[in-house]
Amino acid sequence: QLHLQESGPGLVKPSETLSLTCTVSGGSVSNSNYYWGWIRQPPGKGLEWIGSIYYTGSTYYNPPLKSRVTISVDTSKNQLSLKVTSVTAADTAVYYCARLEKKFIGSSVDVFEMWGRGTMVTVSS
C-alpha cells in the first residue's frame, strides 16, 4: 500500500526558505508510470498546484510560483522535496505531496490519485 509522508519545519520566518520532504513507502518514485507533485491549501481556502516532477528530474511548475519554487527527487532515498524561497505570510498553508497519474481515456488526463496527509507550514516571525 502506497504511503506518502510530508515532513519539515512547521514554522518558517518571512523572507526565509521553506523546505519540505515527502517520503514514499510501499512504492517507488522511480516508477515510470507516475509523476509526483506538491499541492498547497491555505487555511480555509482552496487547493493550489505548486509543481510536479518525474523520476528523471523533469519538472513542471505553476507559473505564478515558478521563480521561487524548486522540486527535486532523490531516487536513492525514495523521496521528493520542495523548496520555496522568500516566503511571506501568503505561503502559510497545508502542503501536500501526491502521486500524479496519467489516466488514459482515449487521451491522457492527469489526476492526483494518492495523497499524503499534509503538513502545516506557518510563515511568521
Add this chain to the structure above:
Amino acid sequence: DIQMTQSPSSLSASVGDRVTITCRTSQHIRNYLNWYQQKPGKAPKLLIYGASTLQSGVPTRFSGSGSGTDFALTINSLQPEDFATYYCQQSYSTLTFGPGTTVDIK
C-alpha cells in the same frame, strides 16, 4: 490561464437528497476534468476523472458529466459520509482547481 468557477459555493442538503454541483471553465477543456472530495483535516480524495469515469472504489451514487466548458458532479441519495467539500480540477493546461463547493447538513 484557465479560470474555474463552481456553483453553488455551498449548499445544505439532507440524507437521501440528490445533489448536483457544477464546474465551469473559461476555455474549452474537452473532458480533462476531475472531481475530488475533501473532508475537514484530510487530504482530497479522487472521485471522478475524465469528466465521467468513476475512480475505482468510489460508490456508484457519484457520477460526473459534461464536456467543453460545463461539467457537473451528481450525488444520488446523499449519505452521511458525503458531507464534505468538493473540488473540480482541470488538466488541459496548467493544473488548476476550482474554488470548491461545501455540502453540509440541512
